[in-house]
Amino acid sequence: DLGAAGSFRFRHEMFLQLFEQLWKAWEERLRKSGCIDFEDMLNLATDCVESGRWASPYELVMVDEFQDASQARARLVCSLIGGPEKYLFAVGDDWQSINRFAGADLAVMSDFEAKFGKGVVLRLQTTFRCAPSLCAISSKFIRKNPRQIAKDVRSPKPDIKNPVRIVSVESEHHIRSAVELRVQEIAQDAAKSGRKAKVYLLGRYGKDDRFLPATCSAQWVGIEFMTVHSSKGMEADHVILPRMTSETLGFPSRISDDPVLQLAMPGGDSYEYAEERRLFY
Numbered sequence: 001d002l003g004a005a006g007s008f009r010f011r012h013e014m015f016l017q018l019f020e021q022l023w024k025a026w027e028e029r030l031r032k033s034g035c036i037d038f039e040d041m042l043n044l045a046t047d048c049v050e051s052g053r054w055a056s057p058y059e060l061v062m063v064d065e066f067q068d069a070s071q072a073r074a075r076l077v078c079s080l081i082g083g084p085e086k087y088l089f090a091v092g093d094d095w096q097s098i099n100r101f102a103g104a105d106l107a108v109m110s111d112f113e114a115k116f117g118k119g120v121v122l123r124l125q126t127t128f129r130c131a132p133s134l135c136a137i138s139s140k141f142i143r144k145n146p147r148q149i150a151k152d153v154r155s156p157k158p159d160i161k162n163p164v165r166i167v168s169v170e171s172e173h174h175i176r177s178a179v180e181l182r183v184q185e186i187a188q189d190a191a192k193s194g195r196k197a198k199v200y201l202l203g204r205y206g207k208d209d210r211f212l213p214a215t216c217s218a219q220w221v222g223i224e225f226m227t228v229h230s231s232k233g234m235e236a237d238h239v240i241l242p243r244m245t246s247e248t249l250g251f252p253s254r255i256s257d258d259p260v261l262q263l264a265m266p267g268g269d270s271y272e273y274a275e276e277r278r279l280f281y
Contacts, residue, residue, distance in 0.1 A: 008260070015260045042072040049079035056080045059087065066092030070103035074115060081116075088116055094149050095142045098229060098279045106269065110147060127155050129235060134163035142281040145271040175242050180213035186238055187217035199223040200236040204243065204251040211242040228279055252276035 030036060036044065048054045061080050063069065069077070069092075081088050090112070097106045113119060127135060135155040142148055169178050183199060190197040199221055201212055209225040216223055226234070228241075228251075241251065248254045252273045269275065 012260055012263065016263075039072060042076055046072070046076045046079050049076075049082070056082070056086070059085060060089060061087070062089045062091075064091050066090040067094050067097040067106060067109050068092070068099045068102075068104040069108040071105050071108065072103070074105075074108045078115060088119075095151075095278060095281055096232070098232065098275060100275055106147075110149065123151055125151055125153050127153055128157065130155060131157050131160040131163055133159050133161070137164060138281055142277065145269070145274055145277060147269055147271060147274070172243065172245075176211045176213070179211050179240055179242055180216070182240060183213050183216045183221055183223060187220040190220040191217075197221050197238060198236040199238045199240065200231060200234065201225045201240045201242065202228045202231050203241075204228060204253055205249060208242055251280065 030040075049056055056079070058080060061077060063077060077088065080086075090109075092109050094106060094109050097104060097109070100106070108115065130138070132155045135153055139151075139153050143150065165182075167178050167182070169175055179201065186197050186199060197220065201209075201223060203209060203211070203225065204227070206227055208227075212223070212225050243249075244251050246252075246254070253276060271277075
């Protein structure tokens with residue numbers, strides 16, 4: 001809708017003219033090689049089912065990681081369960097929806113009944129990943145966004161008195177030494193307990209790996225760097241987040257999506273830093 005572009009109208013028109021040429025070249029390359037891309041697979045498959053050229057034999061369709069479904073995926077799922085005596089079982093956590101940049105649309109889950117009809121909601125509210133005290137902090141944090149589905153998450157794990165430690169340094173140049181000091185402390189505690197500690201250093205961006213300590217006690221600490229996006233589903237004894245700063249490349253990231261991307265991306269959440277907050281959670 002270029003009418004909604006406001007002062008970006010000319011810029012959007014220029015982009016669409018350039019994009020059209022690239023899109024035509026891409027489609028021609030696919031045609032010549034006899035290939036289709038992933039979005040084609042989704043859309044063509046859905047077209048087949050919706051037009052009646054293929055009848056779904058499935059009585060039950062089960063979808064995992066439902067919070068990351070795109071509208072194209074949702075349309076395909078919807079076509080597979082069209083008709084009587086067909087059911088959808090979807091599992092997901094809207095608190096962990098962090099892939100909008102890849103087309104994930106949280107509305108598919110949060111507005112479930114609008115697309116799929118009346119359903120029964122079962123809340124899995126026990127987590128085995130963190131202690132009750134950390135569970136309470138993280139739940140309170142994520143529920144500040146009124147669009148997140150309310151859940152009372154509990155943990156049966158032994159509690160930790162102070163699950164979060166905040167370390168303030170004078171400048172970015174001191175972050176690495178602060179991380180190194182903390183890893184040394186973890187190594188000392190691990191040596192006392194006789195059990196090697198697993199540590200993740202999680203950066204908002206890949207270049208945050210420069211905060212990895214130059215040396216550490218490999219005997220008592222195993223430390224690995226990864227981005228927060230790639231760490232989803234992983235677990236460690238200790239997690240260190242460097243560069244929690246309010247700057248452009250900090251966390252939360254202050255890099256705004258180019259307005260032209262709104263032409264293709266799913267609708268966002270108006271709550272401030274909504275996706276960055278879910279990523280931090």
